[in-house]
Amino acid sequence: MQIQQGQIAVITGAGSGIGRALAQQLAAQGVHLGLCDLDTAGLAQTREQCLEKAPAGTRVSIHRVDVAVEDEMLDFRDAVARAHGTDRIALLFNNAGIGGGGSFVDGDRAEWERTFGVCWQGVYNGCRAFLPMLMASPAAFLVNVSSVNGFWASLGPGVPHTAYSAAKFAVKGFTEALITDLRLSAPQVRCAVVMPGHIGTGISINTGRVLSGTEPLTLPAERVAQARARLVRAGAPVAALSDDQIRQLLHQRALEFRDKAPTSADEAARIILAGVREDRWRILVGEDAHRLDAMVRAEPEQAYEDAFAAAWRSAATTPRQSDGDRA
Numbered sequence: 001m002q003i004q005q006g007q008i009a010v011i012t013g014a015g016s017g018i019g020r021a022l023a024q025q026l027a028a029q030g031v032h033l034g035l036c037d038l039d040t041a042g043l044a045q046t047r048e049q050c051l052e053k054a055p056a057g058t059r060v061s062i063h064r065v066d067v068a069v070e071d072e073m074l075d076f077r078d079a080v081a082r083a084h085g086t087d088r089i090a091l092l093f094n095n096a097g098i099g100g101g102g103s104f105v106d107g108d109r110a111e112w113e114r115t116f117g118v119c120w121q122g123v124y125n126g127c128r129a130f131l132p133m134l135m136a137s138p139a140a141f142l143v144n145v146s147s148v149n150g151f152w153a154s155l156g157p158g159v160p161h162t163a164y165s166a167a168k169f170a171v172k173g174f175t176e177a178l179i180t181d182l183r184l185s186a187p188q189v190r191c192a193v194v195m196p197g198h199i200g201t202g203i204s205i206n207t208g209r210v211l212s213g214t215e216p217l218t219l220p221a222e223r224v225a226q227a228r229a230r231l232v233r234a235g236a237p238v239a240a241l242s243d244d245q246i247r248q249l250l251h252q253r254a255l256e257f258r259d260k261a262p263t264s265a266d267e268a269a270r271i272i273l274a275g276v277r278e279d280r281w282r283i284l285v286g287e288d289a290h291r292l293d294a295m296v297r298a299e300p301e302q303a304y305e306d307a308f309a310a311a312w313r314s315a316a317t318t319p320r321q322s323d324g325d326r327a
């Protein structure tokens with residue numbers, strides 16, 4: 001689909017990372033934006049950065065929304081319609097997401113359901129709320145952000161990763177099923193599922209903020225104990241470290257996740273927008289995502305074995321932690 005000046009795009013999770021980069025690149029093209037996030041300071045910063053790059057007259061409206069709550073998403077839709085004086089949008093990016101919810105067996109149930117709720121229900125709510133506005137456009141594109149964890153439900157051996165993976169598989173399956181549904185009942189709307197590999201964003205730190213209002217350096221003792229147990233189970237030699245040393249280690253990992261990624265948020269946004277322009281429904285982001293996709297397809301039965309993860313890690317150009325690896 002052509003992306004053009006004067007169109008309207010809605011982006012969830014635009015206060016940081018990939019969502020912010022999408023907003024900046026679309027604004028630079030003169031696309032009007034309706035942006036939402038839980039992080040209002042981050043959103044305000046995104047708006048400022050967008051307006052610096054945008055042609056005069058480009059509108060950027062920002063809205064505090066919890067994507068997991070349907071009523072908030074419906075209010076967001078109404079607020080976008082009011083702010084832009086329209087009943088239609090050309091582009092929707094259901095992008096907001098968090099990690100967490102590692103173990104279904106012995107993890108915290110509320111955390112599990114929060115992670116699943118943001119990553120799956122947030123996408124579902126976005127589609128329910130905005131589909132009529134997409135359908136009102138002569139041509140529109142719906143983009144749902146999944147992950148490589150939408151086709152590989154793992155961070156490697158020793159680390160359970162259930163809520164995030166279940167949600168990202170759901171996003172991928174739902175979006176693939178929508179292809180036929182839209183062709184039959186709303187052919188003016190196309191859709192794509194995005195599956196990024198490791199992208200350099202603050203998702204590790206932001207996940208802690210959304211789940212518990214904390215960051216690694218301020219984690220309460222109870223959560224430090226849970227993190228220590230997780231690390232020990234994954235084979236890290238941390239049993240003898242003090243609580244503050246564990247906090248430092250988690251903080252360091254979150255920074256490395258952001259700063260040592262093979263693909264930046266800007267590059268990810270460029271790849272996603274190129275996929276939209278080329279009418280692609282399946283958008284892998286990053287060499288690591290392409291490599292993992294090929295490996296899982298070649299040997300699906302081996303995907304959860306130690307040797308598979310070892311081969312995957314040794315093939316990687318940089319050591320990879322996944323997006324769900326958080327404090």
Ligand SMILES: NC(=O)c1ccc[n+]([C@@H]2O[C@H](COP(=O)([O-])OP(=O)(O)OC[C@H]3O[C@@H](n4cnc5c(N)ncnc54)[C@H](O)[C@@H]3O)[C@@H](O)[C@H]2O)c1
Nearest residue numbers: 013016017018037038066067097147198199201203206323
């Ligand atoms: N960074 C990666 O390596 C990676 C890999 C694969 C997939 N992804 C996916 O890409 C998407 C964007 O992630 P990112 O890496 O840019 O992370 P990010 O943390 O930089 O951005 C995500 C944004 O979503 C917001 N958010 C979280 N929960 C929300 C909620 N309930 N309601 C509204 N906003 C909420 C956060 O505040 C944050 O600003 C996510 O869906 C993530 O799962 C990221």
